[in-house]
Amino acid sequence: MNRLKPDKMPRHLAIIMDGNGRWAKQRMLQRIVGHQKGVEAVRATVEECSRLGIGFLTLFAFSAENWLRPKTEVQALMALLKKYIRSEVPRMMRNNVRFGVIGNREDLPASVNREIDDAIARTAGNTGMLLTLALSYGSRQEIARAAVRLAADAVAGTVDLATVSEELFNSYLFTGGIPDPDLLIRTSGEMRISNFLLWQLAYTELYFTDVNWPEFDRTELHKALKDYQERERRFGLTSDQLRVCR
Numbered sequence: 001m002n003r004l005k006p007d008k009m010p011r012h013l014a015i016i017m018d019g020n021g022r023w024a025k026q027r028m029l030q031r032i033v034g035h036q037k038g039v040e041a042v043r044a045t046v047e048e049c050s051r052l053g054i055g056f057l058t059l060f061a062f063s064a065e066n067w068l069r070p071k072t073e074v075q076a077l078m079a080l081l082k083k084y085i086r087s088e089v090p091r092m093m094r095n096n097v098r099f100g101v102i103g104n105r106e107d108l109p110a111s112v113n114r115e116i117d118d119a120i121a122r123t124a125g126n127t128g129m130l131l132t133l134a135l136s137y138g139s140r141q142e143i144a145r146a147a148v149r150l151a152a153d154a155v156a157g158t159v160d161l162a163t164v165s166e167e168l169f170n171s172y173l174f175t176g177g178i179p180d181p182d183l184l185i186r187t188s189g190e191m192r193i194s195n196f197l198l199w200q201l202a203y204t205e206l207y208f209t210d211v212n213w214p215e216f217d218r219t220e221l222h223k224a225l226k227d228y229q230e231r232e233r234r235f236g237l238t239s240d241q242l243r244v245c246r
Helices: 021-028 031-052 064-070 071-094 109-123 138-155 166-171 220-229 239-245
Strands: 012-016 056-063 100-101 128-137 181-188 205-208
Touching: 021 031, 031 056, 031 071, 031 220, 056 064, 056 071, 064 071, 064 128, 071 109, 100 109, 100 181, 128 138, 128 166, 138 166, 166 181
Parallel strands: 012 056, 012 181, 056 128, 100 128, 181 205
Antiparallel strands: none
């Protein structure tokens, strides 16, 4: 396999980690075993992305719709999430990784939020990759929330509606201050966005793989990154215009 080009690495990589349950079902295991195996894939992906110099990694870990899953599975996922965050902080410190969360954190158990706050505080001084977990996250909800907050500021007189722009609206999103993803990877063969970063993905390159998340390893990550590096990103321009700009 050809080597990756450091100068063509995505600045921001987003991943929809799908297929934990499917992986477990194929092996006649409980779904939670698939989620536990998926944590190992998260750990490996975070370390490799950090090593490759990717600046931002956003992982769709728990959607707003996931609360509708069986109560026992949700409770097991929250326990696993709490354990993961606590156990990974030392590794984040060693790898100079910052930690962040987007989503409706008020929906999360208090014990999980305590671990989140601790991880954010302890890694705040790190200067490397920003690892962001999307938890209790839904993009339509995020956009609606941003619109309400912007409207409230307009009513309060702190925002002039004549000055509202895409950049201003973007600042009201959970991801304000984070660049839009350059590449989105989704595993397990599903080919949809599933209410993830709808605003932010406007010009993002999409990569879908049949590999279930627990089996998404360094080789699969490199395959996705190599595919991305071979694409021409035009942002609405023609190839000739891009050549002139270069």
